[in-house]
Each structure stands twice: as C-alpha cells, then as structure tokens.
Amino acid sequence: MNRYDYKKTRLNTPFIEQRADPFVLRHDDRWYFTASVPAYDSIVLRAADSLEGLRGAAETTVWRAHESGVMSKHIWAPELHLIGGRWYIYFAAGEKDDIWNIRPWVLACEGDDPMKDPWRECGMLKRADGDDFSFTDFSLDMTVFEHNGGLYCVWAEKVSVARKISNLYIARMKDALTLDTPQMLLSSPTYAWERHEFWVNEGPAFVRHGDRIFLTYSASDTSPAYCMGLLWADADADPMDISAWHKSNRPVLV
Template identity: 55%
Template sequence: MDIQNKNTPLIEQRADPFIYKHSDGYYYFTASVPTYDRIELRRAKTIHGLKDAETHNVWHKHETGPMSQHIWAPEIHYLDGKWYIYFAASEVDDIWKLRPYVLECKGQDPLKDEWTELGQMQAAEGDHKSFIDFSLDGTVFENQGKRFFCWAEKTGGQFAASNLYLAEMASPIQLKTAQFMLTTPDYDWERIGFWVNEGPAVIKNKGKIYITFSASATGACYCMGMMEADEASDLLDRNSWKKSRYPILETDEERHIFGPGHNSFTVAEDGVTPLSVYHARDYEEIVGDPLYDPNRHARVMAIKFDAAGKPLFEF
C-alpha cells in the first residue's frame, strides 16, 4: 500500500478504525459503522486489500436494553488462543449509558464462526468505581508479562470530563486491579467543545511504552496527545508517566485533513514499519451533530521515530 499519500482514505465512512495483524498473515479490520448498529470485520493479506475486502457482519445490536444503541469503537484481539471483540454500547432508553462489552468467538475463524456475548467488562473485586458511568474505547495490551486494559470513562454524567484509566487484567473479561487514572484533560487543546481524553492506543520503542489518545470534541478540534513511560516501570504509578504538552497530531487545513484521531497501531507488510490507523474528515463544516456525520474516513500513516525513539506523526 502507498502509505505516503495520507490524504487518501483507506476505507471511507469508518471511524475509530482498528487493524490487527494475526499470526496467520492476515490483517483484520473493524471500526464504527455510521449507523452504529453492528460490528463488522474484514480481512486481507495486505493493508490496501482491506479497502475492497468482503465485509462480514458478525454481531448486531439488541432491540432493547443493554447493547441496543451506539455500538462504538470495536477492537479485535487474539488472547489466550481465542478471538475477542471489545466495544462500547448504550441503551435505546438511555443513549448515553455507555459501557464496555466483550464478545468471544467460539472458533478460530472470526469472520465465519459464532460469536457469543460475555457481557459487560467486569471491574476487579472491591473496585466500585470502574465502568459505573459513561465508559468506552477499551483497548488491551501486554507489558512485562502483564496484560492491561485501558479505557475512557466520565465520572459525573455525560458532560463531565472524560479521563483515561488503566488497570491490570485478570482475564479477558475482568480486571485484576483497581482503576488508575492515566490522564485527565489538563490543557486547552483537550477541552474544546468537551473535556475529553479517549481512544487509547499503544506502541513501544527502545524501552519506552507510548499511549496515544484523542482529545476534545469530535469535529475539526479533535486531535491526539501522547503519554509515555519506561517499559520496566510500574505502569499503575502516576510518577511513571509523562504527558505531551502539545498535540502530536491535529487538523491540517492545507491537506484537508480535519479532526484526526482515535488511532490504532499495526505493522506494514514488511513486518517492520509501524503504522498508525486513524480517522479524519475531508472538510471542516459539519451540519448537525458531528457524531452523526458519517464522513470520518479510516486512513493510514507510517510512523517514524526521533533521535530519542519517540514516535512522530507527520502528514
């Protein structure tokens, strides 16, 4: 795939894109669909091949109750020999009651085998704070022999600040430790429209672990920041982390890339070059609620590193 032309969307009208490269050599793609009513998967041997790959709808929303509205930001992971999908959903009768949910595939072909519902992601024993309010954008990563879950959660209702939290996992469906607040919207660029930190994604390089995140409302002001820590440090210790003072990726009007964010990471076909998969619009002016404008397109950029090993996000 020509990853140099970052103005060209990989897949149109797919927000919150996530690409996972599996040991079978295939790339697996999922994202939020504009109707927010289902979870789809597609796979291909190359990144570019995902564009025209067959789409498989592997799960549909419920008609009522939990998981009946706002099916957002699915991610597919292969853990302990099984496929899992993590996603957020709310309820028709309470559309902002977003919580993280988990699906498990009963076979080894996630496009064709049955997916079963494991229910809501569970907090650790004794943790009465996690997943009790507006919660979404869960991602899974491993570090130093431990598996972690990172997610966004608002405390105090829909219009409160959205913070990022981190915890060790006991299983694919439950946390092992109480939540640790990784970051809250501190800076002006994280507070435009709404106070938001969300959409975490993880990349490592030269002994460091980096967690990118998205900030502000979902229009042209949407942008990305980054946390960093030593891989060998205690990731559940606030003193281990440093936050970028300024956005690492933001709107570029000249290139007609507006509101870039909610990225994931994968690797190019060469097995070496890291890629950032993100969404952005081609225009700034949006009629109505930005959440329901369908034209957030999935795009891909190659990641380079500076002399210190920090990832660079450059159009």
C-alpha cells in the first residue's frame, strides 16, 4: 500500500497516536493501556471503563529512565500484568553509554492501584539456575502469560549464526521475577517474509481462544515489509513442548 494514497477509514485510523508497541489489558471491568513513548524515556499508563475510552484517557507517568547506567536509554515495549494479585511492568532498556545493550527489566507496584500507587524497580529478570544463555545478548519484547496453572514468558533475543538473527524463546517462570527453566527456542525467522533486510522474530503476544492458545509476533525489519506471524498450540498442550506448537507459513497481517 502506498502510504500517501489510501482512504482513511475507522479500521486504519490510529487508535492512539505517537505510541509504539501498544499493550492493552482488561481487569475487573477496567481497561489499561501502555506503550513506548517517542522519547523512549519513560513508562506511561492509561485506564478507562471501556476500550474506546482509552483513546482519550489521561496518561500517568509511573516511571522515568535513569540519567545514566542501566535503564537509561531505549525504554521499549512495556507490558502491564497482574500476577499473584500484584501488578508488574515488564520492559526493555539499554544504557546511554551502550545503547544496544538491551535487556528485560521489571517494575512492581507497591499497592493495588497501578495508576496511583508507587512502583519499585526489581532489576533485570533473573535466569534459572544452569541457564547460561538467556539475556546474554540483545533481548527485548518480553511477554508473560498464565496457562493451566503455570506461568510462562516469551521474548526476542539475538544470536550470531554467521549473521545476527532475532529468535523467540520461551521459558517457564518460578515467579514474576525469575525463570524456572532454561530457555527453549520457540521460533526462528525461516521464511522469506521474516527475512526482509533483517532476520527477525520479535514482539510476541499471547491470546487464548476456544481450544487453542495463540502467539502472534512481528517479523522482518520495521519497514513496509514488517508483518505479523502466528504460532498456535492446543489449549491442553504443555507450552514448553516445542513440538506442540505450529507455525503459519504465511504472515497473518501485512
């Protein structure tokens, strides 16, 4: 599509402008929204009584980047999750002196209201004992989901195999701050539509519907070739059983 030659409709009009990596959560009839801001220097939240209400809802800045050191640059892709009755925000961040040293970090809310109560830094997500790989390179876009009594996370991490490749990895979690298992490779950019300019799988998002669980993800470079892929498994499957997952050989959104 030529971005200068299309008819604007309700479906292709931005829901909230100047926000990247959007994340929406519904809890107790309240809707919450967070996303990357243009300066990549803070984390903001919105809340409303309806999904549509998020469009014009006021934003609250719940955390700001450090002046230097860790968590001082590229504050990306925050996600808000309620785990064990407590609110957490997962996000990626780098350093002003090493801007691509991107790793996953966690905030915890010290009260019941994520919009009003203070947030505490919990540090970087902790690897499982014996895991010497997770978060050793450019790691971002972590998402967390509960399924059949277990807590899991999926994230994107780069590896060097003749070239830099961004894969998706999955791990079971011991708690909201710690992995319980070493990572397992969930998806790698194997199709041509995942390899435009850069070989990328990133931005995973979990959805459960009917008798299946789904994981969407973004693929290729962030040009007009950027697209969305899809993984799925049966709802009664073990998410850590990689053979239970299926991958679409075509993008589901372009």
